Amino acid sequence: MSTHPHLEALPFAEDRFTHLHVDLNSFFASVEQQLHEEYRNKPLAVVPTLGDTTCAIAASYEAKALGIKTGTRVGEMKKLCPDIILVQGNHSEYAEFSHRISAAVELVCPVAHTPSIDEMVCQLLGREQEPPRARQIAMDIKQSIKDNVGETLRCSIGMAPNRYLAKIASDMQKPDGLIGLLPSQLPRAIAHLDLRALPGVGARTEQMLLKKNITTMQELLSLDRNGMHALWNSVWGDRLFHWLRGHNTGDDGAPIPSDLQKSLGHSHVLAPEHRSPQGAWSVAHKLIHKATMRLRMEKMAAASLSLTIRYALTREQAATLPKTKRHLSGITHTGWAMEARFPHCQDTLSILEALQALWKQSPMGPLNQKPFFVGLALGRLIPENEQQPTLFADPNNRSQLSTTMDKLNLKYGHATLHFAGMLAARDSAPTRIAFTQIPVQYGVDYM
Structure with missing residues (x-):
């Protein structure tokens, strides 16, 4: 101990990973080696201008092995390696390769953030967060970059339970590294x-x-x-x-005032019979029913609702778009997301109204007729006893209605008493999906 x-x-x-941080190794130099086969496996430095007074802005791993790194002056480089290859940087090429690499990563997992030209961050959902699945996603990302962009483009990937640690992990093994920092190993592992x-x-x-x-x-x-x-x-x-x-x-x-959970929600890949706007709405309705019940069980109140919908595309539809994404299931898709904010509350009807308002703003064009994924998250959480008192009475006794529903659903199952809008999806969205955490048992059910 x-x-x-x-x-x-x-x-x-x-022990789950929520983020993958993809850090391209010696990016500018690797692009040059991909573009020019004669530069491969040789010490190379990218410089802003071809002059002895300038310094390296990137170095290949062959150059790094000789002590040449970012910031090394050209005169010093030539002393360390008289045969060093100097290449004037071409940032338009690097930007193009960055876009191509991002697209290659997207074939495996959506890119949530792009902190810089040579970094991408993927956020994992549900069962993707399980360490074996996360590791396979990371390996598939490496392979996708190699297959779709070029064999000289290597990356180190960090896996961690938050974005900050994933960045740290990506720097722990280079080049071509893969490091995971599990919660049970922290903070000792760093x-x-x-x-x-x-x-x-x-x-x-x-x-x-x-x-x-x-x-x-x-x-x-x-x-x-x-x-x-x-x-x-x-x-x-x-x-x-x-x-x-x-x-x-x-x-x-x-700011992080406490260990308070910051979001709570569910996501679901729709069964084929629900892949229509009406079916997706029924599933979303059920997800909000589960999420608001969990919110009350955790004795929290929420002030935001985020809704994400992904739409499956035919091959012909995908060909008309400049950019598409590929789900782990193999479905090529486009997506839409929006957030609603409202006064802190925890009753189902109030949050359902926020969902209805968001749903009315979702796209309804020809490319949005086959939703196959719905995700939602309640955010801006506070303990229920910190809610500001309202000047107006609880409309339609909403809190009492939710409390009564919870009593019956805890005893007999969470879908025993529900609003009619989720009837078509009553038995869909089983609790194998977890949006922000593994399922927790409430009453006779896990949610």
Whole structure:
């Protein structure tokens, strides 16, 4: 057992990965080696201009092995390797390759964020988060880049329970690495790293930490949340405390006042008989029924609802679009998403009205006639006892209605008493799908 209590993994952490961070290795140099076969397996540096006073903006791994790296001046490079190949950077080519690589990644898993020209972030949903499935997705991404873009384009992929840790993991093994940081291994699994391995910790921040007697990652991780806040004198310390322990806070920038869950929801790949606007609505209706019941069981209130719909395309339809995506099931699709915000509440009718308003804004064109995936998430969660009192009476006794429904559904099953709109999908969307967490048992059902 560790002698540092703050290095112990949290007992409730689930061993799942929510994010993959794809980091292309020596990107500019690798593009040049892909474009010019004669450059392959040779030391090469990309420079802004062909002059002895400039420095490398990228180096191939053959050059790195000789001590040449980003920032090395041309004169020094030539001393280290007289035969170094110098190539003037062509950023239009690099941008084109970045788009091609992103498209190759999208063939395997949707790209949720593109932090830079040589990085992509994928967010995993449901069973994709299971470590064996996540690892297979990562391996498929590597293969897709090789097959669809070029054999010299290698990447390191980090898998983690939040985006910040996934970035750290992607830097832990290069080139062509694949590292996963499981919640049960955290934060011990990163205790050996240098402080500079943390995104956002540069030379200036490192000096600040050294002046405050934080010289190693182990010393940093030994601080509790209050200590981390005091160290940075800002909420950045709170954020870092949570991220380094594998917490998935639901965002990557908002303050983290506590361990409170940040979102709650469900998603579902529709059965063929429900792949119509009417069928998808029935499934969405059932998902909101399950999510709002869970919201009340967790004694929370929500103030936002996010809705995501993905539409299956025929080969002919896909050919008319400049960009499409491919689901893990093999379905080529396009997608739509929107968020609604409202005063904090937890009753089904109020949140159902928000869903209805979102649904009316969903696209209804010829490319949107076969929805095959529906996902929703309730966000901006707070404990139910922190809701602001309203000046108006509860319309139609909505809270009491929801409470009565919950009593019956907990006893006999969550679909025993429901609104008529979900009737067509009453038996669809079983609880094998988990949008933000594994199923939890409420009454006789798991949800």
